[in-house]
Each structure stands twice: as structure tokens, then as C-alpha cells.
Amino acid sequence: MKKLVITFLALMGLVCKAEINILPTPEFAVESEGLFILSKSTAVIHCDQAKDSATWLVKKLNKPTGYKLKLQNKQNTKNISNAIILDYVDSESLGAEGYILAVEQNGVMILANNEAGFFYGCQSLLQLLPAEICDEQKSDTKWEIACLTIKDRPRFPWRSFMLDSGRQYQKPEFIKKYLDQMATLKMNKFHWHLTEGQGWRIEIKKYPKLTSIGSKVAQGKEQQGFYTQEQIKDIVAYAKKLHIDVVPEIDVPGHSEAALIAYPEYSCMGKAPKSVMGFTSVLFCGGNEKTYQFMEDIFTEVCELFPSEYIHIGGDEAPKADWKKCPQCQKKIKEQGLKNEHELQIYFTNRLARFLHQKGRKVICWGDVVTMPGPAMEKNVVVHWWNYRGHKDKALKEAIRRNQEIICNTNYYSYLNFPLTPWNQYRQNRTFDLKTCYEKNPSYLKPEYTDKHENIIGMGTCLWTDWFVQEYMIDRRVFPRIYAMAEQMWHKGKLTSFDDFYKKLKTHYPRLKAAKIDYGPAMIDEMSKGYKWD
Numbered sequence: 001m002k003k004l005v006i007t008f009l010a011l012m013g014l015v016c017k018a019e020i021n022i023l024p025t026p027e028f029a030v031e032s033e034g035l036f037i038l039s040k041s042t043a044v045i046h047c048d049q050a051k052d053s054a055t056w057l058v059k060k061l062n063k064p065t066g067y068k069l070k071l072q073n074k075q076n077t078k079n080i081s082n083a084i085i086l087d088y089v090d091s092e093s094l095g096a097e098g099y100i101l102a103v104e105q106n107g108v109m110i111l112a113n114n115e116a117g118f119f120y121g122c123q124s125l126l127q128l129l130p131a132e133i134c135d136e137q138k139s140d141t142k143w144e145i146a147c148l149t150i151k152d153r154p155r156f157p158w159r160s161f162m163l164d165s166g167r168q169y170q171k172p173e174f175i176k177k178y179l180d181q182m183a184t185l186k187m188n189k190f191h192w193h194l195t196e197g198q199g200w201r202i203e204i205k206k207y208p209k210l211t212s213i214g215s216k217v218a219q220g221k222e223q224q225g226f227y228t229q230e231q232i233k234d235i236v237a238y239a240k241k242l243h244i245d246v247v248p249e250i251d252v253p254g255h256s257e258a259a260l261i262a263y264p265e266y267s268c269m270g271k272a273p274k275s276v277m278g279f280t281s282v283l284f285c286g287g288n289e290k291t292y293q294f295m296e297d298i299f300t301e302v303c304e305l306f307p308s309e310y311i312h313i314g315g316d317e318a319p320k321a322d323w324k325k326c327p328q329c330q331k332k333i334k335e336q337g338l339k340n341e342h343e344l345q346i347y348f349t350n351r352l353a354r355f356l357h358q359k360g361r362k363v364i365c366w367g368d369v370v371t372m373p374g375p376a377m378e379k380n381v382v383v384h385w386w387n388y389r390g391h392k393d394k395a396l397k398e399a400i401r402r403n404q405e406i407i408c409n410t411n412y413y414s415y416l417n418f419p420l421t422p423w424n425q426y427r428q429n430r431t432f433d434l435k436t437c438y439e440k441n442p443s444y445l446k447p448e449y450t451d452k453h454e455n456i457i458g459m460g461t462c463l464w465t466d467w468f469v470q471e472y473m474i475d476r477r478v479f480p481r482i483y484a485m486a487e488q489m490w491h492k493g494k495l496t497s498f499d500d501f502y503k504k505l506k507t508h509y510p511r512l513k514a515a516k517i518d519y520g521p522a523m524i525d526e527m528s529k530g531y532k533w534d
């Protein structure tokens with residue numbers, strides 16, 4: 001069978017795409033005659049490298065089928081009919097996360113050259129089985145798969161979903177449910193927005209008031225709470241099994257009112273913020289050396305908790321009125337030969353970037369830092385382009401000019417908190433449907449463009465919880481529209497027409513239901529009368 005797959009590889013340039021409902025859409029797929037039937041005697045055979053994925057797959061298959069599938073190492077196996085085989089293939093063309101999946105009447109083969117590839121092959125296999133495979137309970141479904149061969153690999157190495165746990169706390173089980181869904185969509189970075197004006201959600205042992213005070217500063221409908229270091233380690237480990245890096249965001253120097261209520265001595269002139277709503281000009285003082293020590297202490301603990309190569313330091317929406325008035329900030333501007341407060345933020349960013357570089361990390365900051373001219377930025381600074389509503393592609397262009405790595409994640413149309421129809425403070429111009437996102441998302445830059453700019457490492461999508469988007473309201477905003485973005489992040493080559501994509505997406509609704517996702521409408525036509533976003 002391996003030989004057949006390799007022949008298929010050789011013919012790859014000649015084949016056309018078949019009607020296969022896997023999302024995100026694989027790069028190449030061809031259907032063939034016949035069916036494979038998963039039965040209680042199917043074995044799951046793996047090479048050493050695929051052990052974890054094979055174990056994960058068996059667990060996923062056993063619950064809904066009620067089988068106790070046998071897991072076998074390839075080295076101890078002679079008879080390999082009626083088997084799902086995960087085997088190593090030395091193929092450079094699969095890249096870092098690609099796989100080949102071949103389904104034939106007598107067995108299934110998943111080939112990859114690394115663990116992520118095996119895992120994504122398993123994810124695709126699950127999507128080929130009937131939707132009941134997503135059920136928690138046993139089902140008497142006939143577990144058959146139409147024969148086919150797929151070769152697949154991602155468009156971008158960075159495919160992120162951001163959750164705002166700063167404004168609203170969500171329970172760890174909820175976070176894990178989202179990690180599971182991300183893995184289904186082959187997304188690999190969970191960007192966890194852990195701090196905001198309205199709440200500091202990460203336990204920092206050296207500064208306990210960050211959570212004892214900072215997690216409780218908001219007094220509206222916010223859900224209060226924070227994640228202990230033990231809970232964070234558990235979430236990071238859970239994500240790792242799903243080939244997801246958890247990228248923490250500690251948003252500084254702005255959006256930090258919660259921290260500055262707990263520790264006002266690190267704001268300009270020691271001023272405690274009066275409001276935690278919206279964003280204010282009460283920032284961490286960029287002139288005070290003690291602020292930098294405070295930051296370094298915090299990021300030291302953050303790095304101990306999160307092994308991710310990338311650490312997000314925020315940097316968005318930091319109005320400079322206090323920095324303008326602050327004697328220490330002004331002194332620092334003079335001392336460092338900076339032109340203004342914006343340049344002080346670049347200095348602040350570079351200080352943290354240098355500190356985190358020593359720990360082997362890259363630093364992500366929101367595009368605000370490059371929307372104005374200023375001094376050079378450290379090489380390990382990644383620009384997260386977001387403010388399309390205000391600045392169009394200014395941050396993107398400037399980041400390209402500076403040759404920084406870039407993540408594309410524009411508020412039009414990859415902020416999933418913008419609902420489909422107006423709600424609360426989200427007026428008509430802050431709404432979008434699946435089609436708009438699929439066809440007009442500025443973050444989906446044309447492959448011709450991204451191929452030219454290797455520093456564009458990928459795309460992101462966000463769910464902000466401003467205007468009181470509580471935990472129970474999140475599913476209906478994120479799903480199913482996130483599928484459009486997963487498609488844009490993963491699918492290599494030209495996107496299929498929206499109609500084809502939408503048709504495919506609808507076949508996933510029963511899977512979402514089985515996974516207990518309270519998904520919302522993708523298009524106005526799907527909205528029931530009186531549909532509520534809350």
C-alpha cells in the first residue's frame with residue numbers, strides 16, 4: 001500500500017480535487033472505488049514516532065464505536081490487513097506538518113515525517129467517518145469511509161485563535177473545549193489574552209495582588225476569576241497533546257488598569273486608574289526603572305509556565321497623555337535621545353524583546369507599535385497586524401518595510417466578537433457573515449503576495465469579550481464562522497468558491513452539535529426569528 005501512495009505522490013501534479021468534506025480543505029485529494037469499514041477487529045499500527053497520535057486516535061475511536069481497538073507497534077506486527085497504519089515517510093514535500101492519508105478497502109495508511117503530520121492525518125481521518133464519531137456516547141452507526149488518497153500540508157505555520165480571558169474569565173473546561181475544536185480545524189496557536197483593564201487572570205507568585213486584587217476589579221456582568229499556575233500548566237500540557245502552543249499575552253503598557261489598581265506604584269506618578277472600562281491613559285510608566293524590573297519578574301514566571309517560542313506583550317491602544325506629563329517618562333525620552341512618547345513605546349518594546357531574547361523567545365506586539373515612524377525594532381519582535389478599521393494596511397506595510405515577522409489578524413473580518421447582526425454596542429458596521437469573511441477578509445492576503453513575503457508567518461482570529469460577551473455567548477459567535485478563517489490559514493492554493501465551501505461547512509453542523517458546541521448562524525438565512533446573541 002505504501003508503494004501505491006508513493007506512486008500517487010508522483011502523480012500529484014496531475015490530479016484534481018474531489019468532493020471531500022474535510023475542513024480545512026486538503027491541498028490534494030482523489031477519490032477511488034470502494035469502502036473501508038472500521039470494525040472491532042481493526043488494529044491501529046504505528047511506528048515509534050506516531051505512538052502518541054495513534055494512542056490519541058484509538059481513544060477518540062473507542063468511545064463512540066464502543067470498540068476496544070488494538071494498538072500495536074509496527075515492529076511487533078506481522079499481519080497488517082484491516083488496519084489503520086501510521087508510518088514514517090521520508091518526504092520533504094510534506095513540510096513540517098503535512099501528511100498523506102490513503103483509505104483503501106483493506107486498510108488505512110497515514111504517512112508523515114513528524115508528529116504533527118501524524119496528528120493532522122488522524123484529524124482528517126475522523127472527519128471522513130460519520131458525524132457520530134464526535135459523540136461522547138456509543139452509537140450503532142456503520143463506520144465506513146469512502147476510499148481516497150489525500151496529500152495535505154498547511155499554507156502558514158502560524159494559525160491562531162485568540163480568546164480574551166481578561167475582560168471575562170472562562171472556566172478551564174471551556175478553554176479545553178476550544179483547544180479540542182482548534183485541533184479539529186488544524187489550528188496550532190492558542191493566543192491566550194490573559195490580562196486586561198478589567199481583569200488580571202494569571203497567577204504571578206512574586207506579585208500576589210495582581211490576582212487577589214487585579215482579578216476582581218470589574219464590577220459589571222464580568223465573570224471573575226483567575227488561573228492558578230497549576231491550572232495553567234495543565235492547560236499547556238493538554239494543548240501540547242493537540243499540537244497547540246499556548247501563547248500567553250500580557251498586554252502592556254496599556255490595557256493594564258487591573259494590574260495598576262493592584263500596584264499603582266508602577267504607573268506614571270503613582271496614579272491608580274479610576275476606570276477599568278474601555279482603555280485609559282493610565283499606563284505602566286515607561287520611564288521608571290522599577291517598572292522594567294516588575295515586567296522582567298512577571299515575564300520570568302510567564303516563561304516558566306509557557307514553553308512557547310512566542311510571548312505576546314500586547315502594546316495596543318496605549319494613549320500617551322500620562323507619559324506626556326510624567327517627569328520620569330520625559331527624562332527617559334531625553335536620556336535615550338527619543339523624539340516622543342511613541343518612540344518611548346518602541347524603547348519599552350525593545351527592552352522587553354531583549355529580555356525575552358535572552359530566554360530564547362520571540363515577542364509579539366500589536367501593530368500599534370509600527371503605525372508611526374520610529375527607531376529600529378529588535379529582530380525578535382513580531383508584528384500582529386489588527387487595526388484595519390482605523391489604519392487599513394499601514395502596520396502590515398511598515399512591518400514588511402522593517403522586515404519583522406507578521407501575523408495577519410484584522411478587526412475586519414477576523415474578530416469573531418463582531419456578530420452577524422447588531423448587538424449591544426456592535427452596530428451594523430461591526431457585523432459580518434461567513435461569506436464576507438470568506439471573500440473579503442483583509443487578513444487573507446493573496447498567496448501570490450504571501451509567497452513573496454516569507455516574514456508573513458500566518459493568520460489569527462480573535463474572540464474579544466468586550467461588551468460583556470460571557471462564556472455562554474462565545475460558541476454562537478465563534479462557530480461556524482471560524483471555519484472560514486481556518487480554511488484561509490490552512491488551505492494551500494486558491495480557495496474554492498464560497499458556495500462549495502458553504503455546502504461543505506453545513507456537513508459539519510452535526511459534528512459541532514455532537515461536540516456540544518452551541519454554534520450560531522453563518523448567514524442571515526440561517527437565523528431563526530428573534531435569534532438572540534445573548
Ligand code: ACM
Binds near residue numbers: 316317386
Ligand atoms: C485590539 O483589538 N485592541 C488588538
Ligand code: ZN
Binds near residue numbers: 269284285327
Ligand atoms: Zn511615566
